[in-house]
Amino acid sequence: MRRFRCSRFALALSFLFVACSTAQPAADHEVVDEEPPEQEQRFEVDTTGWSQERLELEERFQAWLMSGESLAEAMAQGPAQLRVVAEEKADGQQELERQLLVFYEGDEDRDVKGWATTRIAQTYLNFACELDEMGAPEGLTDDQVQAYRQSIQDMVAPLISQTTSWLGTIEDQNIPVWTEKAQFIAGEIDPFTAESCAATGEFWLPEGRPTPEERRN
DSSP states (O other): OOOOOTHHHHHHTHHHHHHHHHSOOOOOOOOOOOOOOOOOOTTOOOOTTOOHHHHHHHHHHHHHHHSSOOHHHHHHTOHHHHHHHHHHHHHHHHHHHHHHHHHHHTOOOHHHHHHHHHHHHHHHHHHHHHHHTOOOOTTOOHHHHHHHHHHHHHHHHHHHHHHHHHHHHHHHHTOTTHHHHHHHHHHHHSSOOTTHHHHTHHHHSOTTOOOHHHHHO
16 A cells, blocks of 8 residues: 655644734633543553563554644643644654554464554545544634645545555454454544544544543533
8 A cells, every 4th residue: 555644734734823923822621620431442452472572562653642742732831832733743654654564464363454454544544534623723714714724634634645545454354352442433434523532532533632522511
């Protein structure tokens, strides 16, 4: 599969930097200090028997998922911080995908391939949903808000396409355990709707971070 570079979104976000620079600062959002309701963890995995290299790569994936602020949080601090976070996130995603692909191509075990492919899909879904949850800054005109939202949609669409493409490779190979997870995610994001990110939150949200729905409430 042709590699898709998330770094282009750090450049595409330049539109948002301009929008943020001309808008009035957004009011700080109240952080809800409540634990999300417990739900079925479809993405829990059994790491028994995993090689040390695979465990270390899994830790790198989790570290990337947990690192730094969300794009929405960075945006609230201004265009400079948004640029920094977007670029760091894109660079980290590219390196993580590269490492997962190397591991994928060097191992014939179907479970390894299912795991690595799903993790790559998750990075694209994480990027897409963090973009999708970025509300328009205050102080924009109606035309600017419309242009802003269209810009977000234009960035989200290819990320979701990449997510579904990677998930499709798992379904095509009918890889035990991972196929069920891939089918669940694909069913929620294709077509991509306003509820897709909330429905798949456990697959892309860092632990403890409020879901888009919780942020709205």
